[in-house]
Amino acid sequence: MNRCTNCDVKLGPTMIGKEIKPLSNSSIDKINEFLPEELKSEVFCERCGLHQERVEMYHIYVKYKRYHNNLDEEIHKIRKEEAEAVANLTREKMKYFINFDDLIKFYSYVPSNITPIELIESQIIVDSGMWSTSSDNLDALWSAMHDKVARDGIDSKNKINEGFSNIKDLLKRECFIRGGNTVVDIKYNFSELAGNGKVLFHIQGTASINPEIEIPKFDNIEKKYSDSLSKLINKRKEVFNRKYNYSIENFVELIKTTT
């Protein structure tokens, strides 16, 4: 044990006289406890225990800072992998959507015998081709639309209707991939964006199960993805924990106490 396993400096007396000592075992343990697996070291020398930022790239403070600064990128990478897995899972589920397309019904209220799953929503922007109005509610939008239709013909009305159909269709899919067969407590919202005829349609509801009709069953598909997804989620939680509970400042505080 005659070298620092972190910075590789030779321990003991140097040519110019000053001896480089290893840190105490308890300090080394404390540092290793803090560090991620890839930065742990059997020995840290007293130079590695200095807390000032130094130019040497092997210094444990510099190494940790570099590691910590990469965590955002790591989180981004994990999220991307998660999104890919979820997209694949959704794609597999959607193969069976056709059987439910006509089955899924919407209710503005909550019928009895319904088991709610979760809130779902969807939104789209429709270019209505309408003139500018300050409408942000259905009635105003409606009358503006009818004025426009009266002047210019049916086209903008069709666009609005198409917008309706599209968000309803999106919401159906959201319900289906959650294993629901009914959407209850539906609420619509419209707002005109920046007065340029573009209308934001927003719809929300609660994906639910009506036990009296066929219920989507995804157990086998979900089983296929559950392992890899939960691994990714745990990994992301670990990285989050590392980022916020093992900050660079905390590490500096820790190495200041080494002996």
Ligand SMILES: [Zn+2]
């Ligand atoms: Zn060292």
